[in-house]
Amino acid sequence: MEDIKETTRIMDEKELSQYEKLILTPIKKLIPKLAIPTVISMMITMIYNLVDAFFVGKIGTSASASTGILLSVQAIFQAVGFMFGHGSGSNISVQLGMGKRNEANKIAALGFFSAIVVSIVPMFFGLIFIDDFMRALGSTETILPYARSYGFYILISGPALTLSCILNNIIRYEGKAFFAMIGLVSGGVLNMFFDPIFMFGLNMGIHGAGLSTAISQYISLGILYYMFWSKKTITEIKFCNFEWNTVRFCRIIKNGLPSLIRQSLNSVSTMTLNICAMPYGDSAIAAMAIVGRVAMFIGSTMVGIGQGFQPVSAFNYGAKKYKRIRKAFWFTFFIGEGVLGIMAITGMFFPAEIVRVFRNDDKVVEIGRITLMYQCVAIIAQPMSIVTNMLFQSIGKSKIASFTAALRSGICYIPTLIILPKFIGLTGVECAQMISDIMTTLICLPFTVYFFARLPRKDEEVELDRQYMVSKEKMYYNKSES
Numbered sequence: 224m225e226d227i228k229e230t231t232r233i234m235d236e237k238e239l240s241q242y243e244k245l246i247l248t249p250i251k252k253l254i255p256k257l258a259i260p261t262v263i264s265m266m267i268t269m270i271y272n273l274v275d276a277f278f279v280g281k282i283g284t285s286a287s288a289s290t291g292i293l294l295s296v297q298a299i300f301q302a303v304g305f306m307f308g309h310g311s312g313s314n315i316s317v318q319l320g321m322g323k324r325n326e327a328n329k330i331a332a333l334g335f336f337s338a339i340v341v342s343i344v345p346m347f348f349g350l351i352f353i354d355d356f357m358r359a360l361g362s363t364e365t366i367l368p369y370a371r372s373y374g375f376y377i378l379i380s381g382p383a384l385t386l387s388c389i390l391n392n393i394i395r396y397e398g399k400a401f402f403a404m405i406g407l408v409s410g411g412v413l414n415m416f417f418d419p420i421f422m423f424g425l426n427m428g429i430h431g432a433g434l435s436t437a438i439s440q441y442i443s444l445g446i447l448y449y450m451f452w453s454k455k456t457i458t459e460i461k462f463c464n465f466e467w468n469t470v471r472f473c474r475i476i477k478n479g480l481p482s483l484i485r486q487s488l489n490s491v492s493t494m495t496l497n498i499c500a501m502p503y504g505d506s507a508i509a510a511m512a513i514v515g516r517v518a519m520f521i522g523s524t525m526v527g528i529g530q531g532f533q534p535v536s537a538f539n540y541g542a543k544k545y546k547r548i549r550k551a552f553w554f555t556f557f558i559g560e561g562v563l564g565i566m567a568i569t570g571m572f573f574p575a576e577i578v579r580v581f582r583n584d585d586k587v588v589e590i591g592r593i594t595l596m597y598q599c600v601a602i603i604a605q606p607m608s609i610v611t612n613m614l615f616q617s618i619g620k621s622k623i624a625s626f627t628a629a630l631r632s633g634i635c636y637i638p639t640l641i642i643l644p645k646f647i648g649l650t651g652v653e654c655a656q657m658i659s660d661i662m663t664t665l666i667c668l669p670f671t672v673y674f675f676a677r678l679p680r681k682d683e684e685v686e687l688d689r690q691y692m693v694s695k696e697k698m699y700y701n702k703s704e705s
Contacts, residue, residue, distance in 0.1 A: 234694040237457045241319065242691050244398050245538040250550040254558070258531025260404035261395060265527035266520065267411035274415045278422050279432050280582045282369070284509050286429055287582050289369035291512020292360050293377050295493035299345050300381035302486030304388025307338040310479025311389065312396030313537050313617045315458055319397070320541025322687040324457065332464035334475050335389055342385035349378040361497025365505060369429050376433025383440040390447040390460075396534045396617075397457050402450045410443025481616045481624035488633035495637050499644055499652050506584060507649065510591035513581045518598040518656070521566045525606055528559045529613040537617040543683035549675060552614055559606035567599040574599075594653040601660035605631075608660070611667040614674075623674075627667050635659040635666075 234242070244253065280287040311334030318327040349356050357370040387406065394403040414435050421431030451460045493515070500507040532555040539547045570577065578591035608631060615624035636659035643651025643658075 233697060234690050238319075238324070239691065239694055241398055241457060241538075242687065245320075245535060246542060246544060246547075246691075250535070250547060250554050253535060254528075254531050254551060254554055256531075257395075257398060257400045257534060258528045258555075258558075260400040261530045262524055262527030264391075264400075264404040264407035264411075265523035265530075267408045274418055275432050275436065277581055278418045279369075279373075279429060280509075280513075281422075282428060284505050284582065284584055284587065285363075285365045286369040287587075288366045288505050288508040288512055289362070289373050289429070290432075291493070291508060291515060292357060292362050292366060292370045292497060293374050294512070294515065295360050295490040295497075296349065296356075296374060296377050296381070297384065298486050298490035298493065300342060300384045301388055302483050302490065303338060303342050303345075304385035305392070305482035305486050306479035307334045307341075307385075307475060308389040308392030308479070309482040309616060310334060310475035310477070312392040313478045313533070313619065314474055315393060316396040316534050316537035316617070317541035317619065319457065320538040320687060321685065322690050327458050328461075328464045329466060329468070330471060330475065331393055331458040331460050332462070333466070333468065333471055334393075335386065335460050336462065336465050337472065337475075338385055338389050339382065342382040346378050346381045349381075350375070353378070360494050361501060361508070363501065363505060363508075366508070372429045373433045376430070376437040380437035380440040383437075383444045387440065387444045387447055390444070390451065393458060393460075394447070394450060394456060395530055396537060398534045398538070399450075399456060400531060402455055403447070406443050406447035406450065409446050410439040413442055414439035477621045478616065478619055480621055481612065481628035484625050485612075485628035485632065488629060488631075488637075492632040492636050492640070495640055496652070496655075499640055500649075503590075503649050503652070504586075506586040507590050507652070509582055509584070510578065510587045510594060511652070513578055513587070514591050514594040514598055516581075517570070517577060517595060518602065521563065521570065521599075521602050522605060524566065525559045525563050525602075525609050528555055528562065529609050531555070532610065533613050533617040536614055540618040541685075542687050543679075543685050545679050546682055548614075548618075548678065552610060552671075552675075556606055556610050559610065560603075563602050563606060567602040570599040570602075571596055590649070590653070593650075597654040597657040601657040604657075604660040604664045607671070608663045608667040611671045615670070620674075623670055627663075627670065630663040630666055631659060635662040 248256075275290055279290050311330050314330050315327040318330065353371055353374060354367065357367055357374055360370070362370045387410070391403045391407060394400075417435035417438060418432055421427045421435050425431060427434065448460075450456055451458070496511055496515075497508055500511050532551055535551045536548050539551070574595040575588050575592040578588045578595060582588070608627065612624055612627040615627065636655060639658050640652065640655040643655055645651070
C-alpha cells in the first residue's frame with residue numbers, strides 16, 4: 224500500500240464528494256437528486272418563454288406569431304452552446320472519471336473561449352441582414368415589424384445564451400445540478416418580472432419583451448460564471464488554462480456534434496414549420512408558435528430528467544462501472560415515461576383552454592387545439608429516443624448520437640412536414656410532429672438493444688478507484704494521528 228500511496232494522486236474534498244455521489248450513491252436516489260434541479264431549471268426556462276408568448280399575445284396575433292419566428296434564432300445560439308457545452312461537459316466528466324483533473328480544466332477553457340468567438344458570428348450577420356433574415360425564417364409582411372424589433376434583442380443576447388449553455392452543461396456533468404439550476408432559474412424569474420414592467424409599465428411593447436430577455440440572459444451568464452470563479456466547481460475556466468490543441472478541440476466538437484445537429488435541425492424545422500403554415504395565415508403561424516412552446520415546456524421535463532442521467536452515464540463509463548449505466552438508463556426511461564404520460568394526458572383533456580391562455584382568438588384556438596392533441600401523443604413517444612441519444616452522446620459514441628439526434632427534428636420530421644400538407648392540407652402540418660416522434664422511437668430502439676447486448680456485464684477497477692481508496696485511507700490516518 225505504501226508504494227501505491229506514493230504513486231497515486233490524492234483527491235481533494237470536491238473530488239471525493241463527486242466519486243461518492245456518482246459511483247457509490249444508489250441509482251434510485253442519485254438520478255432524482257440530479258434530475259430535479261435540472262427539471263426545475265428547464266421548466267423555469269420554458270416558463271419564461273411561455274410568459275413572453277403570453278404578454279406578447281396581448282399585443283396581437285402578428286406579434287404573437289413573431290415569437291415563433293424567433294424561436295429558430297434562439298435555437299441557433301443554443302446549437303453552438305450545446306455543441307461546446309455537451310462536447311466539453313461529457314469529455315470533462317469522462318476525464319474526471321479517469322482521475323485526470325488537469326486535462327478536464329484544459330477542455331473546459333478551450334470549449335468556453337472558442338465558443339465566445341463562434342457565437343459572435345451569427346449575431347453579427349443577423350443584425351446586418353435582419354429584415355432578410357426574418358423573412359427567411361417565415362415572417363410575413365404583417366409579422367415582420369414585430370419580428371425585426373424582437374429579433375434585434377434576441378440577436379444581441381445570443382452570445383450570452385450560448386455561453387450560459389456551456390457553463391450550465393459543464394456544471395451538470397460534474398454532478399452539481401443545483402448550481403446550474405440557480406443560474407438558469409435566476410434568469411428566468413428576472414425575465415418574468417421585467418416583461419410586464421418594460422412592455423406595459425414603460426410602454427415599450429414588443430421592444431420591452433426583447434429587452435427583458437436580453438438583460439435576463441446576461442445576468443444568468445454572470446451567475447453561472449460566478450460558480451466557477453468562486454471555486455464551487457471542480458473544473459476551472461481560466462484563460463491561463465487555455466491552450467490550442469487540435470486533437471482536444473476535435474474531441475469537443477465530435478462529442479458535441481449531436482447537440483449541434485439536434486439544435487440546428489430544431490431551428491431549420493421551426494423555419495420549415497412557419498413556411499408550411501404560412502399559406503393558412505397568421506393565425507396558423509401563431510397557433511403553431513403557441514403549441515410549440517407548450518410542447519417544449521412539457522418536453523423539457525424529459526430533457527431535464529435525461530440531463531440528470533448524463534453525468535451518471537459519462538462518469539461511470541469512464542470509471543468502467545457498467546452495471547450502473549444499465550440501471551441508470553432504464554430507471555431514467557421509466558421515470559420519464561411516467562411523468563410525460565401524465566402531463567400529455569392532461570394536455571389532451573384541456574387543449575383549447577391551454578391555447579386560449581396565450582391568445583384569445585377563435586381561429587388560433589381551433590388550429591392550436593387540434594395541433595396540441597397531436598403533440599401530446601408525440602410527447603408520450605419521446606422518452607426512449609431522448610434517453611438513447613443522451614446515452615450515446617455522454618459516453619462519446621458520437622456517430623450514433625449524431626444520427627439519433629438528427630431523427631426527430633430532421634430526418635423524420637422535415638420530409639413529413641413538407642409532404643403531408645400536399646395531401647391533407649393543414650392537418651398535415653398539425654400532425655407531422657406526432658408521426659415523426661413515433662418513427663424516431665422505432666428507429667432508436669434497435670440501437671439501444673444492440674448497445675446493451677455488447678456492454679460488459681462486470682465492472683472493472685480503474686485508477687480513479689485507487690485514488691479514492693488511497694485518499695480515504697490517508698484521511699483515516701490523519702484523523703487517527705490528530
